[in-house]
Amino acid sequence: MARKRKIVYSSDEGRYCSKCGRPQDLCQCNAQKKAKVKGDGVVRVSRQTKGRKGAGVSVITGLPLNENDLKALAKTLKKKVGSGGTVRDGVIEIQGEHRDRLVEELKKLGYQAKRSGG
Ligand SMILES: [Zn+2]
DSSP states (O other): OGGGSOOOOOTTTTTBOTTTOSBTTTOOHHHHHHHHHHOOSEEEEEEEOTTOSTTOEEEEEOOOOOHHHHHHHHHHHHHHHTOOEEEETTEEEEESSOHHHHHHHHHHTTOEEEEOOO
């Protein structure tokens, strides 16, 4: 059956998404798929003390956000807990041990947040 199908090769082949028909540059299909695979919908708040000063940092992973939104969220959370922090590689780091507070705040914002680690 498959053999009978004529495959036409053209220079445009592969440049447009077969799903949405948009040019690959504008296609969001894969991005959405990636975001889905990336997390299980649960935002995890863990702590990292290795190579850190004092109480270490609270690390928030699994947020389905882009860099700009992460930065905006980090800003909000920093204000809430009254601590400094940063966004690195899609992860929000907040100085100090604020896991319980961060989980609480994330839940308020509608995220399925969970405290992780000991
Ligand atoms: Zn597409």
